[in-house]
Amino acid sequence: MWKEIMIFFGLSIDSFVLMMNKGAQLRNMNMKKISAYALEFAIVAMGMFMLGFVCSKPFMISIEKVKIEIAIACLIILIIGTMISTKALLNKDFEEKLDDSFDSKVLLKQALITSIDVFFVGAAYGFLAVHAINALIISFVITFLAVLTALLIGYNCGAKYQRIIRLIGGILMVFFGIYLITTYIVMR
Amino acid sequence: MEYHKNLMKISLAENLRSLMLRHMFEKITIKQICDATGVIRATFYNYFSDKYDCLNWIVYHDIVENTKDYVESGDFEKALTAALEVLIQNKQFYRIAYHVTGQNSFEDMIRDNLRILVMKFLEKYRKENFLPQYSNELLARYDAESLAFNVRMFVNEIGGAKSVEETKQMTLDLMKNSFFDFADVKEVK
Numbered sequence: 001m002w003k004e005i006m007i008f009f010g011l012s013i014d015s016f017v018l019m020m021n022k023g024a025q026l027r028n029m030n031m032k033k034i035s036a037y038a039l040e041f042a043i044v045a046m047g048m049f050m051l052g053f054v055c056s057k058p059f060m061i062s063i064e065k066v067k068i069e070i071a072i073a074c075l076i077i078l079i080i081g082t083m084i085s086t087k088a089l090l091n092k093d094f095e096e097k098l099d100d101s102f103d104s105k106v107l108l109k110q111a112l113i114t115s116i117d118v119f120f121v122g123a124a125y126g127f128l129a130v131h132a133i134n135a136l137i138i139s140f141v142i143t144f145l146a147v148l149t150a151l152l153i154g155y156n157c158g159a160k161y162q163r164i165i166r167l168i169g170g171i172l173m174v175f176f177g178i179y180l181i182t183t184y185i186v187m188r
Numbered sequence: 189m190e191y192h193k194n195l196m197k198i199s200l201a202e203n204l205r206s207l208m209l210r211h212m213f214e215k216i217t218i219k220q221i222c223d224a225t226g227v228i229r230a231t232f233y234n235y236f237s238d239k240y241d242c243l244n245w246i247v248y249h250d251i252v253e254n255t256k257d258y259v260e261s262g263d264f265e266k267a268l269t270a271a272l273e274v275l276i277q278n279k280q281f282y283r284i285a286y287h288v289t290g291q292n293s294f295e296d297m298i299r300d301n302l303r304i305l306v307m308k309f310l311e312k313y314r315k316e317n318f319l320p321q322y323s324n325e326l327l328a329r330y331d332a333e334s335l336a337f338n339v340r341m342f343v344n345e346i347g348g349a350k351s352v353e354e355t356k357q358m359t360l361d362l363m364k365n366s367f368f369d370f371a372d373v374k375e376v377k
Contacts (some may be wrong), residue, residue: 024218027233096218097238155229158219 004138006176007077011121011139012146013169014084015041015114017162019147022110023154025099034151037107042144044111045118049139052122053132074180076124080117081173088166094159118143197235200225201246204239205281213243213288240292243285244301247294250274251301252308259308267305268359272352275343282343298339303332334362 019041023029118139125132203224207216216239222232236242251271258267275282288294307328314324341347342355350358368376 024229027230029230093214095238098233098236156219158217158229160217160219 004135005142006172007121008135008139008142010081010084010169010173010176011117012142013166013172014087014117015045015111015143016146016150016169017159017166018110018114019150020154020162020165021094021096021159022099022102023151023156024094024096024159026102026151026155027098027100029151029155034148037104037151038144038147040104040107041111041147042140044108045115045143046136046140048112048115048119049122049125049132049136052119052124053126054122055119056123056126071181072124072127074124074177074184076120077173077180078177080120081170081175081177083117083170084173085167085170088163088170091163091166094162096158193235196225196227196231197245198249200227200232200235201242201249204242205246205278208281208284213239213285240288243288243294244292244297247297247301248304250278251298252304255305259305259312262309262313264309265356265360267309268356269352271305272342272355275339276352279343286340286344295336295340299332299336302335302339303328306331306335331363335359338362 019037122132125135200221204216204221207220207224211220218229218232218239221239221242222229225231232242236245251274254274255267255270258264258270285294307324310324310328338355338359342350
C-alpha cells in the first residue's frame, strides 16, 4: 500500500503546486469553498484514474508479453517524474496576482489538464494488472488532502516554495519509476 | 470611509516601499507586504491586483497625486519641482525600483504616470487652435518620453549628480526649445 501512497503523493505534487498558486491569487476564501474545490478536484482525479485503467484493458489482450506491459508502466511513471522535475527547473517564479475569475468551472478545466498524468498511472495499473480499488481510494484521499492543504497554504503563505515542492515530487516519481523497473524487470 | 480606504492604500504602498530598500523586488511576496501592514491577503487584493500594481500606485501617488494642486492652477514649474523633490527624498527607493524590468518595468510606470500628468495639463490648458492636428494624447506621450529621460538621469545621477533646481531648469529648457533652436541648420517650414 505504501507504494500507492508514494506514487499518488508524487502525482499530487503537480496539483498541489497548481492549487497553492491559485490559493495565493484568491481574494475570498473560506473552509466551505476550499473543501468544495478539493472535493471537485479529487473526483476528477479519481475519474481520470478509472478512465486510464479501463482504457488500458484492450491493450492487455493484444500484448502477450507481460514484461513489455510492465516496462511500459514503469516508463510512464519515469517520464511523468522527469516531466514534473523539468517543469520545476524551467518554469519562472510564479507571480501572485488577483484572479477573480476562478470558480468551479475553471477548476474543472484545470483539474482535467493536471490529472492527465493520473490517467496514465491508471493505465499503468491496468497494464500491471493490480487491483485498482485501493489505488482509487488512495488517489481520492491524497488528491483531496493535497488540494485542501495547497489552497490553505497558498492563501495564507503565498506561493513562495512552489518550485522546490514540484522538484521534490518529480524526483520522488523518478525514484519510484527506477524502483519499479528494478523490482519488476531487472530482478525477475 | 474614503479616508480610511486611502490610509490603508498608503500603508500597504509605504510598506512595499520600505521592503524594497531591504529586499529584491522580485523576491518580495504579497504575504510580506501584508505581514508588514498587519492585514490579510484579501485586504491587499481589495486595493491592488498584485505587487506591480502597488508599485505603480506609489509612482502615481508621488508624481500625479503630489502635484495635483499645481496642475489645477496651471503651474507646470511648481508641479515639476514638487515631483522632483519627492524623487530626491526617495532617491534610494527609485534607484532600486529602476531594476524592475520586463513586462511591468518601472521605466514604463514612470513614463505612464508622467503621461497622465502632462495629459491633465493639456486637458485644462491646451492652447486653442495651435497645431490642432496633434492630439493631447500624442503630445502627452511625446513629452512623457522626454520627461522620463530626465527623471532617469536625475535619479541615477547619469552625467553626475544634479540638484532639483538644476534638473528642473534643464527639463524646462529642453521643453521650451526644440531641435531647431539648438542646431544651426536650414530652417524648415
